[in-house]
Amino acid sequence: TSYPDKVDISNCxxxxxxxxxxxxAHGVIVACDKNSLEITQIGENAGEFFGIAYEELLGKPISYLVPESFSSTLKGLDTFRQMPEVSQVEINNIQFIAIPHISGESLIIDFEPAKETRNAFKYQRELSNILNNLSASKTPEDLCADAARITRKIFGYDRVMVYKFDEEWNGEVIAEEKDxxxxxxxxxxxxxxxxxxQSRELFLKHKVRIIGDVNYNPVPIVPEISPINGEPLDLSRSELRGxxxxHIEYLQNMKVGASLTAALISNGKLWGLLACHHYSAKIIDYYHRQTCEFLTQIFSNELSLKETNRYINKLEEWGKIRDDLVNQIEVDGKIKKGLTDKKVLFTELMDCEGGALFLNGKLRVIGKTPSKEQVKSLCLDFLAQREETVYFTKSLSKFYPPAIEYIDTASGILSIKLGRSNKDFLLWFRPEVIQKVNWGGNPDKKASYDEEKQRIAPRKSFEKWTQELTGVSNAWMDYQISAADAIRESLSSIILEKQKLKIDKLN
Ligand code: BLA
Known part of the structure; x- marks a missing residue:
């Protein structure tokens, strides 16, 4: 049973x-006092890996556990703002990769058994392979597909997805490579x-995270509270964070056995995730995780580059049409004629099905539009009341209810204010495009309350669930909004010029 009244998603x-x-459970977390290097907190599984029980290790200097060659590199790290160095160390006849980092007053060392010795040549080849593949992709879409393909090839997960966030942090799988x-x-x-x-924020600090075995037994770190400062240990940057x-229940419901998740960052913001699933346990070692981080960095750079290129190309394309329109107006100084009555129509500036010019109280419409009365009301009752000089929406009826009457012609509008008056507008219209959004599970049932566990539980079913959106047009792209703003500036200066001429004549 679910108890909807107790489900408060914001609790997540x-x-x-x-x-x-x-x-x-696939490694051991050891925390030391960063000044004295005395072991202060440690995973209860220390004995299993090091052959020395955790009780014995607590309170000992780190050199009791690791060779001097390694412990000597850990001294005074924070003071000199040095990056602790990752090393391979032998303990209990086992090779470990020791990954140290500073967390508050503690020096945390993540110990993971080394799977293979690092082959510099193979590593080098992987990196150049990544670089060549991702820089060769032509469009942002190709880039995502290529990133999924190459990630699966290198790391061998059963399913690799590029997951992109929208403005509200919902997400969509936009590329996939799978068995x-x-x-x-x-x-x-x-x-x-x-x-x-908080999970999204952690990805900005620690960029590649594996869950080695979804069905693992969580290992307590003892004591829970640090004896150094009486606070719990901050594991934000730990490789082994539980x-x-x-989320474990979520992955179990998806039947996933292991995952790798890597941050895709664009302009300092989390743009998306590279999400990899395996249907049994799977561990990718530290060096390969570094390779993955490198891949996401190349991805981010290439993404900005390709998006900027697309933007510039589109701007050039619209720039030509804008020049034509301005020339048409300047021939005989008539704005209305120049925009709506000559070879190039202003509606050609956008992918749209209709447009309107409302100038000096007179309305001219082109193509598929609401009735003239409706367009006038839209301008005077809605647009004139708004602050923006450029207004756009893909679902006008959400913000202006009368628009529900004409979603077939103007579900979406982009409008600019002309000149300084609040009464002149140029508008582009887009009809409704019935949009089907396929969700991975019904989003109205994204969680329930688990009475036994006394906490929120994720949904059980991830079966495709289709939602139909009405009254929504295709979205306006950033370069289209820029194009609208550019023509607004051109037209506004023409209008100003004309007003000045009028005043000069009067004088
Ligand atoms: C974490 N949820 C996550 C992570 C992903 C997803 C990728 C990060 C995992 C990591 O750090 O390794 C979600 N995974 C997905 C999605 C896909 C996928 C969308 O593969 C799509 C294909 N989860 C819930 C609900 C709550 C919740 C209702 O469904 C809250 C009540 C919580 N998710 C939750 C938490 C984390 C998480 C707390 C952080 C887990 C952690 O780092 O310990």
């Missing part, structure tokens, strides 16, 4: 996942609460 944002107090055995999730949408805010039980 509050779970303090960075101080979870648990480690994953044929599995159904495709390409095009599926997921609600924002699936990846709550996983929220809610």
């Amino acid at each position: 944002d509050k779970e303090p996942i960075h101080i979870i107090g648990k480690s994953q 044929d055995k599995f159904e495709s999730w390409l095009g599926l949408h997921y609600p924002a609460s699936d990846i709550p805010k 996983v929220s039980p809610i």
